[in-house]
Amino acid sequence: MHELSLTQNLVAIAEEHARKAGAVVIRSITLEVGELSGAIPEALEFAFDVCSKGTLAEGAVLTIRRVPGHGRCAVCAAETACHELSAVCPACGALGFELATGTELRLLELEID
Amino acid sequence: MCINCGCAPTEGAHNHHHHDHDHGARTLRIEEDLLAKNDRLAAGNRAQFAAAGVFVLNLVSSPGSGKTTLLERTLRELGTKWRFAVLEGDQQTSLDADRIAAPGVPVRQINTGAGCHLDAHMVGHGVENFDLPGTDLLLIENVGNLVCPASFDLGEDHKVALLSVTEGEDKPLKYPQMFRAAALMIITKTDLLPYVDFDVERCKAFARQVNPKIEILELSCRSGEGLAEWYGWLEEGVKRKQEPRAESQE
Ligand SMILES: Nc1nc2c(ncn2[C@@H]2O[C@H](COP(=O)(O)OP(=O)(O)O)[C@@H](O)[C@H]2O)c(=O)[nH]1
Numbered sequence: 173m174h175e176l177s178l179t180q181n182l183v184a185i186a187e188e189h190a191r192k193a194g195a196v197v198i199r200s201i202t203l204e205v206g207e208l209s210g211a212i213p214e215a216l217e218f219a220f221d222v223c224s225k226g227t228l229a230e231g232a233v234l235t236i237r238r239v240p241g242h243g244r245c246a247v248c249a250a251e252t253a254c255h256e257l258s259a260v261c262p263a264c265g266a267l268g269f270e271l272a273t274g275t276e277l278r279l280l281e282l283e284i285d
Numbered sequence: 286m287c288i289n290c291g292c293a294p295t296e297g298a299h300n301h302h303h304h305d306h307d308h309g310a311r312t313l314r315i316e317e318d319l320l321a322k323n324d325r326l327a328a329g330n331r332a333q334f335a336a337a338g339v340f341v342l343n344l345v346s347s348p349g350s351g352k353t354t355l356l357e358r359t360l361r362e363l364g365t366k367w368r369f370a371v372l373e374g375d376q377q378t379s380l381d382a383d384r385i386a387a388p389g390v391p392v393r394q395i396n397t398g399a400g401c402h403l404d405a406h407m408v409g410h411g412v413e414n415f416d417l418p419g420t421d422l423l424l425i426e427n428v429g430n431l432v433c434p435a436s437f438d439l440g441e442d443h444k445v446a447l448l449s450v451t452e453g454e455d456k457p458l459k460y461p462q463m464f465r466a467a468a469l470m471i472i473t474k475t476d477l478l479p480y481v482d483f484d485v486e487r488c489k490a491f492a493r494q495v496n497p498k499i500e501i502l503e504l505s506c507r508s509g510e511g512l513a514e515w516y517g518w519l520e521e522g523v524k525r526k527q528e529p530r531a532e533s534q535e
Pocket residue numbers: 346347348349350351352353354355375377429473474475476477504505506507508
């Protein structure tokens with residue numbers, strides 16, 4: 173459900189850039205998806221097959237780059253991985269953890285022809 | 286360059302032989318957020334609301350947590366004090382807009398079709414016929430869903446997440462995106478607390494784990510308990526939103 177509208181956006185953005193560059197086809201799309209973004213890569217892949225039909229992106233290879241959750245604790249200054257969307261520091265348990273990466277949902281790169 | 290050749294999108298399949306340069310395979314660096322378009326439209330809505338001095342809330346929850354009931358009650362009790370407008374996006378019943386109908390309060394139902402959330406584009410059109418400068422408070426009831434509406438900025442001042450005591454107290458942990466995005470969590474239906482197994486303090490602690498800055502209110506639309514605090518919270522928001530305008534008019 174969520175992934176469907178995200179993927180519709182993905183295809184729209186990709187087509188817009190590809191057209192501007194005069195492409196006739198999009199060969200591949202590289203997408204950055206944070207571990208804590210709430211989007212499920214498999215669902216994005218499934219939705220992509222549906223949403224790309226009849227567009228410049230039909231048949232394109234979709235590469236999803238997973239970005240791990242990582243951040244810093246304002247209390248103990250630990251810089252550490254984090255696998256939950258939470259302010260609880262994995263190192264000291266205080267409510268001071270600030271995520272730096274892991275929530276990305278970004279179109280990185282297109283290969284066009 | 287092709288960018289300027291003006292070939293229509295539908296002609297995308299032609300081969301550009303009329304150009305004297307060769308395309309070939311290329312890689313384009315894009316780095317664009319998938320929600321960029323919605324965010325742009327939301328920023329437009331927000332600017333429009335700020336200029337008109339309207340305090341805007343985006344109410345989100347699971348289906349049945351009590352959004353419409355709280356809207357009804359709020360309009361009934363404050364409808365003569367402030368000028369309200371309501372956007373109704375909940376699909377649960379098409380009757381929500383009728384339930385809310387209050388004298389002098391414009392209510393507009395937005396049809397999201399199969400959509401599981403409102404987006405900034407729908408809201409932008411939804412408010413087209415509202416007299417925004419003549420509105421103090423715009424209340425938007427989102428589609429009953431704790432997942433998708435979290436990602437879609439509508440241009441509101443705050444998301445307000447409702448959670449009823451008949452639901453699990455661990456919902457903030459199960460739907461952290463939503464409770465991180467919300468400025469206020471309202472624990473609703475507190476009149477039912479004697480009959481359910483819901484630990485209010487645990488629920489608050491879970492919410493603060495995902496969002497230490499979240500404000501929390503508890504209320505019941507049945508008993509009226511806690512409503513005064515909610516009205517106080519609204520009043521503060523309305524006043525803060527209108528301050529910059531009051532000053533510039535002096
Ligand atoms: N006991 C009790 N029931 C409530 C309260 N608020 C709402 N309800 C009931 O909960 C159900 C769903 O409420 P509704 O406002 O339609 O939820 P929405 O889907 O979030 O708009 C309705 O049957 C309401 O009467 C409350 O404070 N106490």
